Amino acid sequence: MSALPRFDGCSYRYPGADRPALAGITFEVGRGEVVAVGGEVGAGSSTLLLVAGGYAPRLLGGALEGTRACAAMRPAIVFATPWTQLTGLYQTVRGEVAFGPASFGWPRERVLAHAREALAQVGAAHLAGRDPATLSGGELQRVIVAGALAMEPDLLLLDDPAAELDPAGADTLYALLARLAATGVTVLVATPDLDRVARVASRAVRLDAGRIVGDGPPTEVLA
Amino acid sequence: MRAAAQGFAASWEGVRAGYGGADVLHGCTAEVAAGECVALLGPNGAGKTTLTRLLVGLLRPRAGRVRVGDWDVASRRPDEMARRVGYVFQHADQQLFARTVREDAAFGPRQLGLGDGGVREVLEELGLDDVADRHPYDLPAPLRKLASVAGVLAMRPGVLVLDEPTAGFDRGLRARFVAAVRRRLDAGVTVIAVTHDLALVATLAQRELVLEEGRVVSDHRL
């Protein structure tokens, strides 16, 4: 049974930063919950995702204080800029999506099956054989999300995942998040798309200058 | 706001254009009146960005004609078209190079011989005055993008082309951006927006052109 993100008086400071990016964060997320993370640019939403997944300070350095229990066995994170998340090593979308699960050393068939399923989940199965360099922004964003899903995460962290998607694509993505949550995946999504996220999130937290200033129903907290 | 140059009409007549061996636009015809705001919609690959690149001379038509006001774009270089058309690229922050936001915003106006005068105004308008003396790469990506927008608005273009302008903006930045575009529309600048942001379309656009497979399939007033 995986532990879920739980913060208790948590603060995080990036390496060399004057002030903490997160300060006094106390909250926890339930299994299978979809939580929206809101806040202006610089409020700490992206940082919260990085800390929740254990990527900061492990990969980024910096200093973490307080208690952060988020030993989720398999977190996966999608950043806001899809074009920087391509490995650039593969001539096919299939290869790109399989990159993450291949890191686990799973058998080949399992890796490929997960990649296929992930592409189907985001409505991009038809892109499997395409060269990633030829994809449009929207197609690329779907592929990056598929790359995260292929890792079979139990904690999915998304930073503005629909920024490049057309309206139909964005609807599909948020509906997918709701379906994943129903299977027990915990989802944290930072996004300015308040309308869509409010439809699928049971809860929202709002950040301001690294502190939580609101925690409750999305329609109240993010309005 | 210092007055923009007059708005210009833009038109594409029977335009065929593309990249490499393939055409993306197949005999595309469309017109935007001076001072109008038109949204270009359509699925990925329909030709929206190709249509806008033709306006600034980054792409030459293989057939047909593209005009901005009385200028035939085929006879102009992109740096000449910059006098009439301001293009906000989707990944606009890739063009930032100066040591401060203010210096970078002044680059375009200086190239056009407009001087620095309007730069401070534009930075204030977009709420960038308190970061004006910072290095652009010290700012988070959404603010870098807004800084790039400032650089284009400071050139006082008569036609503003926006390619996915609000992607990555939070509510606050979006509001600043929309207000700035609204002010220019009110001053008579022509605006052409390629966007998936339907809320932006609803706020600003007077007309919607839908492209599919390189042709205009729908053109209606909003």
Next chain:
Amino acid sequence: MIGYLPGRSAVHRAHPYTPLALAVGIFLLAFAFRTPGAVWLVVVAALAFAAMGGVLGAVLRPAALLAIPTWVLLSVLHGLLGGPPHVALGPLLFSVPGGERALVFGGRVTAILLAFLTVLATVSPGRLVEAMTARGVPFGRVYLLVSTLTVVPRLRVRVRQIVDAQQCRGLRLGGSPLARLRALGPLVVPLVLSALAEVDEQALALDVRGGSMAGGRTALDPPEDRAPDRAVRWVMLLAVVAAYAARFLGRGP
């Protein structure tokens, strides 16, 4: 410049380590030999390598563009400033031993350029990743090598985007040498800054997808390392050893 060009030649179909070994072998042989004749045989071998890969036409131009400045410099340094005997070439006196040295150094540069450009054009980055993963090479080293091989095509795309954006801000390309020099800042600085910013982001993106994980990665489609591939690499190794042995014994050309 050049990047991977898909094809069906014997070099394309070979195990990725084979063209790499051939290029390294050509590099080593070029330095093992000291006479113009022997070095230019290595150049001929590099040309044959490119021809076998079906990319001779594609690599000749970039190789020439890169080699010409070196040739000019060598001709001046060794040919015009070298010692006697001299031979008259029009109004200039050209040093014979200097000319030979220029041919040797220039030949080495030419052979190496041809060989490595052929590797860039014929080795698919994806196949190389799979080949190295199947051999258990840590991902960090895989990424370092493959991203180096693909840096030019990636930078070319970015350069295009930056040139477009700056022209749309009124930057005029061309013109006087001074104007061209002044245009470099707005073109080169954003290239470097945005590339560096992206390197940071991409490193993190790779790490979060398990790029820095210990333990073996699954190779999904490892290229077959057939007997002919291994034979070619062995022959190249023996040729290099023989060349250096001959040089060490004072018998090499």
